[in-house]
Structures are given as C-alpha cells and as structure tokens.
Amino acid sequence: MNDAEPVAVVRALRVEAGGRTIVDGVDLTLRAGRITALVGSSGSGKTTTALALLGEFPPGARVTGEVRVVGGGAVGYVPQHPGTVLNPVRRVGVLLRDIARTRARGRGSRRAAVDAALRAARIEHPEEVVRRFPHQLSGGQQQRVVVAQALLLGARVVVADEPTTGQDALTKQGVVERLAALAGEGIAVLLLSHDLDVVRRIADEAVMLADGRPVGFGPPTRVLPAPERVEVRPPAPGADTDPDTDTDPDTAVRLEVRDLTAGYPAGMRRRVSVLDRVSLSVAPGECLALVGRSGSGKTTLGRCLAGLHSGYRGRVRFEGTTLPRSLRGRTAGQLASVQYVFQDARASFDEGRPVVDQVARTAVRLRGAHPDAARTQALDTLAELGLAAPVAQRRPGALSGGEVQRAALARALLARPGVLVCDEITSGLDGAARVELLDLLARSRERSGLSLVFITHDLAAAARLADRIAVLDAGRLIEQGPAGRILTDPRQTFTRRLVRAAGGAGSRRRGDDHGDPAGTDLPGPPRSGRE
Amino acid sequence: MNSTPERPRRGERAGRRYAVALGLIGLPLLIALIGPEFAGPVQPRAVSFSAGEGHWLGTDFAGRDVWRQVLLGGRSVVLVAVAATVLAYVVAVPLGLAAAATRRGWVAEALMRPLDVLIAVPSLLVVLLVAALFRPGPAELVPVIALVAMPDAARVVAAAGTEVAARPAVEALRMQGESWWRITVGYPLRAIRRTLAADAGTRLASALYLVATAAFLGVGVAPDAADWAVMVDRNRPGLFLQPWAVGVPAALIVALSMGTNLAFDTALRTPPGGRGRNDERR
Amino acid sequence: TGGTAEPGARAGTPGEGTPRRGGRLRAAFPGGGANETLDPHLANLFVDVARAKALFDKLADYGADLAPVPRLAAGWEPNATLDTWRVRLRPATFHDGRPVTAEDVLYSFRRIADPARAFRAKAALESIDHAASRVVDPATVEFRLKLPYAEFPNVLAAFGAYIVPAGADSFERPVGSGPFVFGSFKPGSSLLLRRNDGYWDGGPHLDELEFVIAGEESARTNALLGGQVEYAHELNPATARVHEGRGRITVLRLRNSAMQGFVMKTDRPPFDDRRVRQAFCLIADRRELVDGALSGAGEVGNDLFGKGYRYYAASLPQRTQDLARARALLREAGAEGLTVTLDTAPAATGFVEAAGIFKEQAAKAGVTVQVRIGNKDTYWKDILTSGTLASYRSGAMPIESHVSQRLLTGSTTNATHWRDRDFDELYRQIQSTPDEASRTALYERMQRRLHDEGGFLIWGFADWIVATANRVRGVATNAPANTLDWARFDKVWLG
C-alpha cells in the first residue's frame, strides 16, 4: 500500500492557537490514487490538519512541522461549510466557469466542463442551478456545488471535509461513488468524515485523531471499530392505527400546519413553488422527523414554521393560534414557542462575539432571565452538549464545525421552546456526540414536553428519536406515519428507495447509531475532559 | 509547499502607525483646545497679506496676525464640524440601517425617498435660507451642516447595511427575540464599521468647508471669524502674497482629517495572523 | 458750463510710441451670467457699461474729475433761468449709416423715462419735462426742465443714458453710434465687436474687441497671465501687489473709484443725536480700515463724498481717530456703553472686513458693535429702510448726483435718512446759480455741514485695479471707474 508515489506529506504537524494545542504530532501521507480518511470525534483537529495541507492556519497560530505538496499546484478543497464559501453575489455558473477557465479554453469547452462537473457532483437540473445565486440553493445543493468546484479544478490532491453531510442517502451514494472514481483517476483524496460507513467503503487507509493527536493509522477495517446492524425501534403500540392520518383526535395538537404552499421569487414576477399543500401536526412531546431528498423543501418548511420564510399560503398554528407569518410579527412568547436550529450553523452566528454570550441572549430576551443566570444556563446547556466553558467563550470562528452546530442547538434550547425545528443538527457530529445530542433531546422531550420537528437525512437518527416520520418529495408530503412503520414498511416507492439507499450506503447502517452509546467506536478521553 | 509558520509580530508597527495618526490629530487638536489661551490680546491691524513686522506668519486678509488667528481658529472648526458629522451619523445610521432592515417596501421608501428630495436641493439654497430666516450662530449651524451631510451618509449606510441585514446571523438574532436596536443597528453597525469609518472620515473635511461657505453667506461663524476653514477660504486672494495665511490653517485641517482617517484605518486593521482558517470559519 | 476734461494720461512706458492699428483685444470682466442683455439702458454692471460704451455713445460723459465732457453733444447752453437747455449734436452716424439726430436723442431719453419700464437711468432724467422737450432741428435738442438745474449736463452723462436709434427696442443685434460694431454675442460668455472705421471720434486702433466673462477674480488673473486675454478688469489688491513691478503684466490703479464707508440713520436713535454721529466718525481709524479692508489699495476719506472730484471741499480738515473726544461726545449724548448693530453683507469687497475692523475700533471707545451679516442680494434694499448702521459704498458720480440721489428729502436712495429743509434749499440754490465760483462756495458750505453732522462715515476711497498684458498701450490711469476714459477701448492699441 506504500507503493504509489506520495503527492502530499504532513510531518509532525503541531498547531497551537488560542493558548492550546489543537493538533499535535500529526503525520499524513497522501498518495496518488488513494483515499486517505481522517476520522475522529468532533473537535479532534481534522479540519485544522486538512487546512494545513492548503497552507492555512487559524489566526495567530504557532505552527511547527512540515507540510509539503509535491510539485505544488492547487489542492482541491471541499470545505465543511459550503454556505460561507460560495460568493453571495455571483451566480453558481459564473463561480464554476471561473475555475473552468483556468483549464479549459473556449466558451464551449468551459461550459461543457462545468456541466460535466455538476453532473458528476450529482446535481439535478444543472442548467437551472447555474443560473441561481448560492442562497437560492438548498444546503445539500450548495455542498454539491463545492464538490463540483473541487472536481473542476483537476487538482492532484483533493481534500474533502465532510462532503456528504446534508445529502440524502440517494445523493450521498452518488457523491461517494464520485469520490471513489476520483481516486480511480489517480488523484490523492483526503476524506474527513464522521460517516464511518463511507470511510469503510471507500478509504484505503484511515488516520484517527483524538484531541489533535493521531491515535490510529492503517486500513479502515483495522482503525475503525466493527459496525453493527441497524435496529429499528419497534413501532410504539397504538401509533400505527392510521398511518396516513396526521392528526390523532385524542392527543392535543401543539403545532399544526395546514395546506402550506411556499415558494421563492424568481425573476420579476414569477415564483417557483417549493412546497405544495403540506399539512402536518405535532403533538406535545412528540418528535416528527422530516426526511426527503436534498432540495425537497425541508428547510423551507422548517423556516416557514419558524417565521423565517413568509412567502407562503396556508396556516401555521401553535396550540390553536395562528402564528404570524414573519417572525417580526411574533411576540417573544411566540418566538420562544417555535425555535429553529439553522442548517448552516456557522453562518447563523455573529462572528464578533463569544459563543456563550450569543447563546445566553436567548434566555435573556425570550424568557426574561437575568443575564448572569442566562449565562450559567448557557454554559450548562453547552456543557451537556459537550462544549466546555473555554470552548464556549471563544468566538464562533475558533470552534470546529461540530462545535458550532451544537452551540446553535444550545442557543435554541435556551428558549425552552414548545416546538424545536432542528435542521440537520447531527450532520457534523461523530457517533458519540450524536448519541449524546439525541439523548439530550429525548430528555428534553420527557422533561418539558418539547415537540420536535427533526429535519434529517440520517434515517438512523430519525429512527432513534422520532415517533413519526414525514416524507417530503419535491415539495409534497407523500407519506407520513409512525417511524417504525415508515422505516420498515414504506408504502411509497420513493420512501422505499430512500430507506433502501440509506441502508445500502455502506451496505450496513451506521453501526454506532444503536446499541451502547458509550461504547462507540471512538477512543479518547471522556468528552468532558477534552479541554 | 513548505509552511513558514512563524509570522512576524505586527504589534510594534501598529503602535508606530497609531503614533503617526495620533500625532496628526494631536497637533491640530491641541491648538484648537488650548490655542485660545495663548492668543493674547487684539493687536492693531497691519496691511493685509503682509509679512514680517512682528507677525511671524504674516497677516491675513483683514490685516490681522495669522498666528493669532490660527491659535483662535481651531475651536469652532473642531466643535462645529465634528459635532455636525457626529450628528449626521447619529441620524443617518439608524435611518439607513432601518431602511436596509425593513421588510416592508413602503417603510424603506418612506424613510429614504424624502432624503432623495433633500439631496436634490442645492445646499447653497438651504444655507442661504437658513441664513436669512434664522441667522444662526455656530451651535445652530451644527444641525444645518448635519442636515446637508445626513442624506448622503444615510444612503451609504443603507447600501452597506442591505447585505448585512439579510445575513443568517440577523435571522438568528430575530429568532432570539433580540431588541430592534441590536438587530437593526448593533450587529450591522459592527459589520459595516469599516465602510462607516471610511465614509465618516471623508465627510468630516466636507463639513469643515461647508462651515466656511456658510460663514460667507452669513451663517454660523462670522465671515471674518478666526476659524481655520474660514481662513482658508477668505485668505485665498493672498495665496501668492502670503501663503501662510492659507497654508497653515489648511495644513492643520489636512492633518486633522488625515489623522482621523489613519487612526480609523489603524484601529480597524485586520488582525495579524493566518487568513484562510479564519475565513473558512466565519 | 460745458467742461472739457483734458484727455486722460495714458499708461505704459514713456516710449510707448505711436498707436498701432490692428489686432484683437480680449477683455475679461466679471459678468451677470447667462441673463445678460445688450440693451444699453439696462446696463447695471461694469461689463454692461463697458460694452454699452463700445457700442453706443452718450451725449456727454464724465471726465476724471467727474465734470461732464461733451460726446455726441458738441455743446450745450442754458437759458438765463437755467431751466431750458439747448444741446447741439455733433455729426455722427449709427452703424447702419443713419445719422444721429435730435429725434434719436429724444426717443432714447423718453424710452429711459417710460414709466412702464424701470430703467436705472430713469431717476437721473427725472428733472426733464419730456413732453415739453423738443427737436429744434436735426442737430439740436431743447430740453425743458421742471426746475432750474445748473448742472444739467451731468444728466447727459448719467449712468446708462445712451443714445439709441429712434424706434430701437430689440438689442439682439445692437446698432449704436459707438466706436465698435456688433459681431456676435453669447450671453454669459462673450461678446465680439469689430472696429467702426467711421467713428466720429476717430476709428479705434483695434480691429476687434472681445469681452469675455469671468466672474472669479483668480480666473481673470490666470487668463491674463496665461495669455488668454489682454485686459482684466477688477483685480484684488493682493493680486495687484503680487504682480506689480514683476514685469509679467501691467497693473493699473484707477484711483478714487469707489467711496467706502458706513451709513448712520440720522433719524433713529442713537444716531439721531449728531454727537453720536460725530463720535462714530472719530472712532474710525481710517488708515487701519484702508489697510485692512482694502489691503492698502486706496486713500483715506474725510466723511465726504467725491475726493478729487469737482467741487470737493478739499480744504476741510482731515478727520482722524480721537477716542478721547469720541468718548466725551458719547458721554455728553448720554450714550456711554452704547451697543449698536452694524449691518453688512458680502455685497461688495471689503464690507465684512471693514465691519470687523470698525467693531474692534469701537470697542476701544467703549462702544459695542454687533456685526450682522445680511443677504448680499437684497442688501441695498434692506439697509435703505431698516437698521441704524450699515456698510456702504458708491461708485464714481458727480457730487451733485450724490447729493440729489441720497441726501435730499425726496431722494430715492437716502440711506442716511438725512432730511433737512435748509439743506434741500441749499441744493436748490446751488442749481439756480449760474456762476461757477459762487456754486463752488455754496458746495463748500454744504459739505462743511455734512462733514459736521452728516450720516455718512466715509473712511476711504478704493482704487479700482485693472491689469493688462504688457503689449497693451493707451489705457488711461487717472480715470475712475465709470468715467469716460475708463474701459475706453477705442483709444487702446496693441504694441
């Protein structure tokens, strides 16, 4: 396995920033045609190591060690947060053509190259997408656009940081295949992922980090723990009465959506329709998982509930009262009752203030808590989510992807909401952190009757947490019912495909989703002691 | 690609730059503040624009000692122009940002369209009218100058704030039920601080010279007042006879304006350190 | 009575030699913008007068001492009672070849006096009974006057009293009798004229004369220095000092061109007390005012109008600053610790400066002067009726005109509100006195009175500064602005 020539080498890398060591003694050799995986819990230093390959370091960092890319040249990079790296004022097509022009001559061949890259990145309707601004894409679409950028670049080394987060199982398959194909073309790939299935399936070797230190190296099968089989929780008794009825006359309804039809402006007078007469309801303490393909309108629905998107017809009621469409019209109480956790957590933070301050404001503003009390509560909630005080006191820029994601959740939780809309909140988390987070949410449901609208691509997480699952396809709610039933016995062909693909993404479901949460595959000291 | 990790310490250089900026501001400010104490009594007039004879910077258009005028002439400049600029932004920032943040089209129009009308009115007319109707002194001149500067500033603020107001971070603030002030002004203000500083820095000089124009039309300070801007304006016929009478006050104004701008630049300098990582994590 | 001024001394080097024919002279004047017209009766600004003078003639014009000099008029005789004047015209033709006749003269004067119009010279022609005036023969006009008027020829030279062809009412392409013929005109920008070879006073030396408008003083100076014009009217004293004697351009000072002073309203407190007026006259340090406000370009005044002009009472003692006496007078008048408001505006050069200087001088006599800056566009009207103390200036005019326009009970621009029966009577007496020597004595009496208790504090007389390219010859230097030899481009040539 050491036969292929090394194209990039990292030796004894040590990065210190903010008075602590983020990465210590990392060695990495990337070889042509091979996929090297960098795994480890959230905050273990993966992104830091990867960025070192690009010659980038945190501000004010002290760096020692050697980073060498043989022959120089650009390194393809798929960043963890696609939302922030896409230029907000330029259309997708222009962004891609700009890269194409460094390699292809002539407009025609550029256009062809762009088109090919978009297709390779599994983007449907590329001709439509190139005309859009980045904010007009769903989270998963943005992610695929940055993948397309990396593909277009034609670099000999590609670093992909969580390239499959935000993708539904069907799309993820395609992206993963594409990465594998990339290696097949003789390109060295560094894959950073929490998705161990993917790593197992395509990586040639894996490096495991824990707290910035390498703790394992070798073929994935050796480095990663053995996977376990998917277990779907048996359906709750009595919940399976009428699978297609979204209301149960016996239980109270906390959140009710009626005939919601939403869209976005497109051009001077047109609108594109994204959601089509969606109706659903959530009972107190209930968790409704919302699944569907990337771009099917999940985020849009979530934002409608939260009052972040007001361009809809239909009605959103909370405990019987219709909520104003825009959150600007909502009272503090109404804001607190429906909270939303942003899919792009990083963009939702003010980069100028410490995370804990921002998190605490929710309690101050929405519950009238005293600032000191709010801060204590914020620190507690963050700690519960695995973010120690020193981490929380940094600005968002100095947090890892998974860390900001959890901070965003903490921020919403501090409102003690009646309904929490979570948009892909586990995508940046390793197994253990994910389990912790899901458990926290489960506890909240029990303790305070929190209702959840849980938007996810992670069917296993859905299975673990959700009472019911609703399936969106191209803006229509095609199926909803008890979680167990949907996962085991889907009625719609689309749902069936989705479930099958989820199961088959790595031929096995993520083994770490079930069973003993503490006994997950990731070694290292306990989370609370990480700082 | 070998990394060259150690970056030079830049604190020292920033310190030096501050020193330059503060020196540039300090001299005019010092003269403005304590100059009048050292001005001494009124001296008999000499021939205008003459040099020598005990006037080491010569005499001005009305035969007065230029140095004495310089010592006396900073207060009104600094007070009026700075106060007017500050006042203009105190109004323009919330106004512009509110227009940028509002979702209701008519609110934005109601806030901004009247300003367009104001912009279209020649300031000459405004000042003339104010002069005729109110005969204001320096203190009353402040709002007049602010009124002339405010619509422009509000537009720049609104333009800079438009993009900021649509950021997800602002959505998150709304989600948290933050106060109108923090959502509309507090957060965006930080985001546009560089633009704001650049804009305000250049508007200060304009305010200064508007003081001079206004003075000539009978508003604010007297047209022969000891005021740097007025001195620059009124001593121009003697530019070649007695350059100090224009040169010294002009240099002080330039220093003040330049120092302010450089201080802003230095204060807002990108912190030293790696670019990329910082960026990926905004 | 017809005076004859000796031709003005000409500028230039002693060896300036004989006039040379040819060339175009470009003269830069401050102007009235795009609103300008060439109607000579509408003349208001210096540039209007200079242009009118190039295109038209008056019956008479003022010499350097502001005595009338015959122009289109060959001469004039009054009757014994001085209320009918016969004016003989010299042979002259308009640019279109028609002769200038008595008819044209009467037409022009009636046009000016038309009550439906509002020409500036109308007030000056008030003394004429237009209906009774008549053509005697084509070359003789007889003016009937409402009252005896010994100095009637002043009227013939009045500001704006130009002779236009009978019937002329449109001046798009003006036809006059002046030394230059109309070429082309762009309002607010330029007027091009050509030589009138048949001019009765001898054709001009220049082939062409172009007036260009440049409102900004430094622009006129720069255009002159840069060779874009050959003549620049009205420069700053400071500019003059920079270039005087440097050899690049020739700077000429037209002395006694503008009287500078303050007016006190003699009918309002505190100035209704003559002691207060006297005190104010004693407060003024005239040298300081001339140096500070006029940059030294002028002479001190003696509270009398018309220094150096005919009938000027030069024998009266020069008043100087006397703060002690001023204080004493104020005390006598019970006006110690007086506070007055001095109205001024940037309506003329030096106003604001003079006000500031006077304020300081007054402070030394215990008088608080508050300077109030008014609107320059309405300044003259404002100070006519309101306020008590104001800045004032006046261009050159005969002393008689000054008196009749500003100091008689019925005067239209009586800014000092000086209304005195005896004084009015004295004026009437002067105008009924045919004998010049007696008139001179009466004028002296009149001026003594004004010097003692008048409302004019006249502290100086400003030079009018013009500059020319060095090759320009024949520019008169002892001609105050508005007099015959001022801006007289027919006598100028390019060396």
Add this chain to the structure above:
Amino acid sequence: MSADRGRPARRLLLGPVQIAAVVVLIFALTEALPGDAAVALAGDQPDPERIARIRESMGLDRSVGGRLGAWIERLAHGDLGTSLVSGRPVADLLADGFGPTLVLAGVTVVLLVPLSVGLGVLAARREGGPVDRLISALTAAVHAVPEFALGVLLVTLFALELRWLPPTAVGTDGDLLGRPAVLVLPVVVLLSRPVCTIARLVRAGMIEAMASPYVAHARRQGLSGARVCWTHALPNALAPASQQLARTCDWLLGGVIVVEALFVIPGLGTVLVDAVAARDIPVIQGLALVFGVVTVSVNLVADLVTLRLAPRVEVAA
C-alpha cells in the same frame, strides 16, 4: 431593503412624485428667500418706486400659488417659461449651461470610476503595506485640500509656469470638446475629492471582502490574484461606493460652482448661482426640475446596483 419584488417598478412610479416634491420644495425655498427678482435687479439703486414697477412688469405682484400654478401649467405644455431678468427662454439658458456641465461630468466620471476603484483595490490588496499606507495617506490628505487651493496650485504650475495647458477655458464659448486641453485641469480638480472618497470606500469594502471565506475559497482554487480580487471580492465591496458615485454624479451634474468659476466654464452651477442671486424663479425652477430628474434617476440606478449586490435580501423574512 425590503424583500418585495415590485421595488424597481414602484421606484419608477415614485420618481415623478419625488421630482414634483423637489420642484415644489425648491420653489418654496426660493420664495422664502428674502427679496425677489425686482429687489435683486434694483441692486444698489433700490428706489422703491422702481422696484414696484419692476415687480409689476415681472408679474411678481401675483400670488405665490398663482405663479407656481402658471409655471406648472406652462410646463405641462413643455414650456419651461422665460427668465424674469433677461426674458430669454429658460430652456435656452439651461441648454447653454447643460452642455459644458455634461462634458465635464462625463469626462470626470469616465476617469473617476477606474481610478478610484483601482486605487481602492490596490490599497486593500496590500492592507498595511507601503502601497496601502501611501494611498491611504494621500487619499485622506487630498480629500481635505480645498478645491480652489488645488486648482490655483495646478493652474500656477502647469499653465502659468510650465505653460503646458491653458489656465482657463476662456475663448471656448462652452465648446469644451473642441479644445480638450482646457478640460485637463478642471477635470483633475473635479476628480481630486471624489477619487479619495470612493477609493476609501472601495478599500474598506475590499478589505472586508478579501477577508471573507468565499474569497479565501476562490484563492484556493488557484485563480489568479487579480481575478480573485476583481471578480470575486470587488462585487461585494461596491455597494457603498456605488452610492457615493451616484452622489458624485449628482454633484457633477448639479454644476460644480468652484471649478466652473475657477476655469470660466459657464455650466449649470454658474446658472444656479446667478439665478439665485437674481431670484430668477423660473430659471431656478427649471434647474430644480433638472436636479430632481438627475438625483432621482442616479439614486435609482445606485439602489438597483445595491440590490443586485445583496441578492439575499429577496429571502429576508
């Protein structure tokens, strides 16, 4: 700014209203100025009887509303009226002034945009470096130098001493393009301050944009520095600068009094000053119309640019 789409359309509808407001406001302001055309014309001969006569002949004895009404009525027939003072058609007066103004403004803007953006970008790319420090210091300093002082110095040096350029536009009679050399100095003076303001705004925006994640990402893709800078960072930096540019266009087209006076270019600024001094209301009204149209349209363009540069507004809740 708001999320609704009808914005440009509504702004086009509001435009005439705004222009009408400008016209009425300026009329009111001029009316409120002390004195009228008759007083101004009388000058230092304010003989009351004469003033009354002039007033009558100018129709100033009619009521304020009546005069505005008559003006508007004539305007409806495309007639801007005639000058009170000279009796010339206002349209002619404006046309005379507009020519030189348009030439000056046009040439200035054409040079201003590349120059100011170039300087701003150059400084921002090397933030803190010697080039940046030089540009920052120069722009801060030059902006504080009064126009006339700069003008006088430039004329003295380049026209009077070196004799490279004509000192004024005397003799061109408004035909500036016929002798381009006369334009050089005025345009330099006109450029001096706007270049500084816009360059500083561009610099500020560019520093912000250059530090953004999307620019870092564009760099990683091996795009040339220039391309990253001009096509990725710059568009994000331009919104405030475009507003300032609109203000500059406004200022230039409204007539630039100091430069017109200094270089003897009889543009709209001179027309305005003269008309205000003469209280020539029809002319002032004609100018008000021009100013209103100019301001409203350049602002509209600037706002459309701003909206285009913040596409996310459309989804803001």
